[in-house]
Amino acid sequence: MTPQPLTVKRIAEVSVDMPTHRWLVENLWGRGAVGIVGGAPKCCKSWLGLDIALSVASGTPCLGRFPVVRVGPTLVYLAEDAAPMVRERILGICNHRRLDIETLDLHLIDTPSLRLDLDADRTSLAAAVETTRPKLLLLDPLVRLHRADENSSADISALLGFLRELQRRFDTAVLLVHHMSKKHRAQLGQALRGSGDLHAFGDCNAYLVRKNDKLMLTVEHRFAKETDPIPLALVSDDRGDNTHLEILERAANDQRLPLSETVTRALADGPLTRAALRNTLRVNNHRLGLALADLEKRRIVTRGPTGWSLISRSDTELHTQLPLI
Numbered sequence: 001m002t003p004q005p006l007t008v009k010r011i012a013e014v015s016v017d018m019p020t021h022r023w024l025v026e027n028l029w030g031r032g033a034v035g036i037v038g039g040a041p042k043c044c045k046s047w048l049g050l051d052i053a054l055s056v057a058s059g060t061p062c063l064g065r066f067p068v069v070r071v072g073p074t075l076v077y078l079a080e081d082a083a084p085m086v087r088e089r090i091l092g093i094c095n096h097r098r099l100d101i102e103t104l105d106l107h108l109i110d111t112p113s114l115r116l117d118l119d120a121d122r123t124s125l126a127a128a129v130e131t132t133r134p135k136l137l138l139l140d141p142l143v144r145l146h147r148a149d150e151n152s153s154a155d156i157s158a159l160l161g162f163l164r165e166l167q168r169r170f171d172t173a174v175l176l177v178h179h180m181s182k183k184h185r186a187q188l189g190q191a192l193r194g195s196g197d198l199h200a201f202g203d204c205n206a207y208l209v210r211k212n213d214k215l216m217l218t219v220e221h222r223f224a225k226e227t228d229p230i231p232l233a234l235v236s237d238d239r240g241d242n243t244h245l246e247i248l249e250r251a252a253n254d255q256r257l258p259l260s261e262t263v264t265r266a267l268a269d270g271p272l273t274r275a276a277l278r279n280t281l282r283v284n285n286h287r288l289g290l291a292l293a294d295l296e297k298r299r300i301v302t303r304g305p306t307g308w309s310l311i312s313r314s315d316t317e318l319h320t321q322l323p324l325i
Helices: 044-057 083-097 117-130 155-170 197-201 258-268 276-282 284-297 312-319
Strands: 023-025 035-039 073-078 106-108 137-138 174-178 204-211 214-221 232-234 244-247 301-304 308-312
Touching: 023 044, 023 244, 035 044, 035 155, 035 197, 044 073, 044 137, 044 174, 044 204, 044 244, 044 308, 073 117, 083 244, 083 284, 117 155, 155 174, 155 197, 174 312, 197 244, 258 276, 258 301, 258 308, 276 308, 284 301
Parallel strands: 035 174, 035 204, 073 106, 073 137, 137 174
Antiparallel strands: 204 214, 214 232, 232 244, 301 308
């Protein structure tokens, strides 16, 4: 094989991205970053990966909080889920965000097998990326994408090297979903199953762990400060549809906000039934009833045919100005 000449530049000739262009999804995933979403089984790793991919494709904030800086097509492959199941998950998130799935610039690799340790499959994946030109490539999970030895640094570095090559060649971010072991580690990245190269690989890594029966998201970056853990929940509407990940609000002292405040925040976008509120807030029905009664007494919320809704300030002021009869 004829060696390829190296490209050499003076340092002053290297272009510099503006800081505002550093992010793909602000404070969550970098532009052109490679990395891993890690977690134990049933910790919603695939849900987070799809939420990020859908956000980039639609330009809507990821998890309702993190704005997308670089909007564009995304390409996803979920090795453990059939295409109809993937579509159903994406449709649920679309419905929650009031998006039309028909206009979504999200593309699915619909093939029964994709192996990153086979030259033919690598060539096929590179061709799909070249055709789609995604801003983000999601591959889920790593364990189904090869038959190499996960504990072998040589084997894993070869897989990761191919993905880094794709990232640089096509200026696309790469997100790998991977499992974490059950062993406790000082750093979450050290708990990723297999070779330590997996932790070192990531420009951005996100970890989902359960603490005291709560799902917590921690994100680390090579080029930015690590975020404080964020509490998440997988929620659905009162019919069990439109399943999506949602951030659980916390106060500055990291305690849960008063229930009355979380109720008013939930109603900010429009009326909700009591069942929908209970499901969204994941709260005991009796406690929710007490909070609603208190808010109703204080003329902050009212119950109507479509459910509970906030009373506007103007309505409240008008009511207080009416003479008593």
